[in-house]
Amino acid sequence: MPSSSPQVGPAPSGGAFEIVTTHGAFHGRTLAMMSASGKPAFEPLFEPKVPGFRKVPLNDLDAMAAAITDRTVAVMIEPVQGEAGVFPAHDDYLSALRALTDERGVLLILDEVQTGIGRTGRLYAFEHVGVRPDILTLGKGLGGGVPLAALVASARASCFEPGDQGGTFNGNPLMAAVGCAVVDTVRRPEFLASVRDTGAYLEERLRALSAETGQGEVRGRGLLLALALTCDAGKVADAALDRGLLINAPRPDTLRFMPALTVSRQEIDQAIEILARCLG
Numbered sequence: 001m002p003s004s005s006p007q008v009g010p011a012p013s014g015g016a017f018e019i020v021t022t023h024g025a026f027h028g029r030t031l032a033m034m035s036a037s038g039k040p041a042f043e044p045l046f047e048p049k050v051p052g053f054r055k056v057p058l059n060d061l062d063a064m065a066a067a068i069t070d071r072t073v074a075v076m077i078e079p080v081q082g083e084a085g086v087f088p089a090h091d092d093y094l095s096a097l098r099a100l101t102d103e104r105g106v107l108l109i110l111d112e113v114q115t116g117i118g119r120t121g122r123l124y125a126f127e128h129v130g131v132r133p134d135i136l137t138l139g140k141g142l143g144g145g146v147p148l149a150a151l152v153a154s155a156r157a158s159c160f161e162p163g164d165q166g167g168t169f170n171g172n173p174l175m176a177a178v179g180c181a182v183v184d185t186v187r188r189p190e191f192l193a194s195v196r197d198t199g200a201y202l203e204e205r206l207r208a209l210s211a212e213t214g215q216g217e218v219r220g221r222g223l224l225l226a227l228a229l230t231c232d233a234g235k236v237a238d239a240a241l242d243r244g245l246l247i248n249a250p251r252p253d254t255l256r257f258m259p260a261l262t263v264s265r266q267e268i269d270q271a272i273e274i275l276a277r278c279l280g
Helices: 031-036 061-067 091-104 173-186 189-213 233-242 265-279
Strands: 018-022 053-056 072-077 107-111 135-138 150-153 218-221 224-228 248-251 254-257
Touching: 053 061, 061 091, 072 091, 091 107, 173 189, 189 218, 189 224, 189 265, 233 248, 233 254, 233 265
Parallel strands: 018 053, 018 072, 072 107, 107 135
Antiparallel strands: 135 150, 218 224, 224 254, 248 254
């Protein structure tokens, strides 16, 4: 993946190894990625954690700048924090973060496992802002339902030669074929336009529902949205499941909506009707 950012300078004496991440972030369930995550539920688990991860609040550029030292090799964030309750990184923050990492000579890693492959109405969420990361992580939607993930790096950031990164299931030709078919479909302009249209419609219906039932804000982008509630989100999610609607509650006061990218307006209307009965 090409990058227009300047070359990263040499590592300081002894080697830089720290990565700055954010509070509330979720990057995975390996020991290192649990250590990188800012998910409170992970804090007491599997001690000792992997060292080298410093955490700052999302959308706080001053805190990020203060956390970058001569030990820092990279900054890693999600364009939208999904597990935290669907909290987007602001567009101006992402642009400023790209400029800051360039200035400090550290890598910018974007975790788009949840936001990538069309979820926000662009192939990648960073395209809304016009910045490019040095390293990009992908999964979930990349396989369209089959297990597939990818690590994408610019030429200047990659330290691998072909074949260096091994694994029992790496390079599976069937999964790779599925991924190619998914990307070929999702990257079509008319497909992404449809995601943006249905995402806007879902957001509109959720805002109207919130106003009618006395709930809170709607936040997110595309078909990754959240509705803040004034009641127990877990109980609402359970009631919705009993009525045939699958949603989840990443926080006690938040419902998260991640429908299929092919969801229709009719299906959205049906979901809103069910949710209205649950809230009523």
